[in-house]
Amino acid sequence: MFDSLSQRLSGVLDSIRGQGRLTEEQVATASRELRMALLEADVALPVVRDFITRIKERAVGAEVTKSLTPGQQFLKVVQQELTATLGGESAPLNLRAQPPVVILMAGLQGSGKTTTTGKLARRLTEIDKKKVMVVSCDVYRPAAIEQLRVVAGQVGVACFPSSVGQKPGAIADAALAEARKQFMDVLIVDTAGRTTIDAEMMAEIAALHQQLKPAETLFVVDSMTGQDAANTAKAFSEAVALTGVVLTKVDGDSRGGAALSVRQVTGKPIKFLGVGEKSDKLEVFHPDRIANRILGQGDMLSLIEETTRKVDQDKAAKLVEKLKKNKRFDLDDFRDQMAQMQNMGSMESLLDKLPGGAQMQAQLKSADAEKQVRRTMAILNSMTPQERRFPDLLKASRKRRIAKGSGVEVQQVNQLLRQFESTRDMMKKFAGGGMAKLMRGLGGRMPKGMLPPPR
């Protein structure tokens, strides 16, 4: 539905070539595309403006390296700045306080506070070996208290009983006293969802905060939130001193711009991601993952750079030379190419860097692809050097021998030869274009616009 930023940029920037550094004009053009991309990803407008100002400062004059186009170089600056903005310092939960350490949950209606309370309780119990109690101060929403009771039961932590007739402040006091009595390490306080213009409810959470003096006050925000994320985050951080953010429902396909808005507005780290409804679906925040998601793509840049680095430049250059001198592309060259593909590392590590959709598609094929490269190598190795140099020698009896030697059917030897021939034809076509075109030939599975241009 959306164009990734890299697609947008390659459209406007990659026709401009030759400069060693990004010019002001290029950056201005690219910034307009960036603005649209960020807005489409639901980053709040004031945050977009701010971010673009910073990008402009950093990008003008940035050196365009050999392996990247100007568009890719700009994207790289954006990716780095975005990751840095989202990330900041790595931020575990702060449990350095007199036990019971209190964690207060806050956020809009339905953002995932109660579910996240259960997930945190489980994590603290299982990983941090803490004794955890939870309590619900949501005396408003039907069955909210019951929901937390069930969730606590599922993850096996104590749940301090509360009821609809009580005041949230009284519940919190009683729970804290009980947690102290039972020598709990952590008390997690779930609260009702509230809109920020509900003054009474905002005063209520401020009072709870003052009374509980929590070590952590976590703002729980739905990753699908739009422009309002900035307003809401601001209002909550003004009412209570937030210490961190939990971004929920990241298992969906929202672009997640709210992450940037909230991070920027509150200045507080995103500590966890909710990636499912079940209690184990809580992940430590990875800024690069969310950055790529906001930009609408996987980590294509490091994929390109990695590929460029891993392809043996010398061998590739020699091959180009050879083809230029009108020598033939033979099965030895083909074998070199296959070896390079194996070199690039397991398909899976490359696939990790592709954007979601492409990743899924490719994963289906990847198992096959790797097996196929291995089989191709086995067949090639069963040939004599002479056969590899003069493929025309390969008649029926030789093919049968090779098939036997590599444990395949003759059919598959034929298949390989057809593959070789089409590669040879492709090589002939690219012979004039040098390294970049060769790369493009090798990396046929990469999305359009993502490979370096011929130089």
Added chain:
Amino acid sequence: MTDTWFSKVRAKLNQGDSFLTRDLGTLFSGDTLDDDALELLEERLLLADAGVEATGTLIATLSSEIHHGRVRNEGQLREALRKALLEILLPVSTPLDIPPFIKPFIVFVVGVNGAGKTTTIGKLAHRYKSQGRKVMLAAGDTFRAAAVQQLTTWAERTGTPISAQGEGADSASVIFDAVQAARSRQLDVVIADTAGRLHTQGHLMEELRKIKRVLQKHDPYAPHEVLLVVDGTTGGNALVQAVQFHEAVGLTGLVITKLDGTAKGGIVLAIAKRLALPIRYVGVGEGIDDLRPFDARQYVDALMNTPETVT
């Protein structure tokens, strides 16, 4: 009624001023429009989550009005904006009409997690009941902790019977049984709750299709209304949700919730621009009365903070 709903939405949408048209007058110098005027309006629409597409259309329309010299002052710009907004919203402003001859009329409620499905069902039950209809609720969310209790509380609050089997039961059979019970008791409306699910979860979307198939054993035309509940604070993903749920179960209407917060609910524009799906109701609070039929004119008035509807 109209007055309270209107002023409530207006007050809440605008927080005292209209985000969209506030200080519109300052954009004019003499009788020419300031260059920045459209850019400012564009930003305000984007800030309301109207999305890049709907915003683009609106701005293009206004820009052409200006270039043809039809917009020269604030009043004309307001009028042009109102017209452009209505052009998008009027076609999707069709109230849900429950004909008396379909019995029970089955309302199937779907949506992503935490959008407001269960709460909306409580409000709908209250609404239909006060219209003199006999309503039954079906506790089709058999997955989330205490989802059944939550709906049960709403059933008690509205004095509506509920059909439930508890957590872990098969959602389709719960809803099927509810319809069976409603039929034998001659009830008018069955409203079926379902567990929240993200549209990316293929197996859960398949479950919705199954529920629909099972319901069609009762009546080949059931469910008679398939409502998607969308959280009004959602950004661009709202459109993706609408498209995906529509593909899976064939939606017949939308409910946009949580418009009582600071979210401007511009997704109404984004969705209306893309899909020809009626927006049936908007949610403006957590109370039993905080649900209103969607009315394009009132909505535009609320957006623009105009005291009266000009037709």
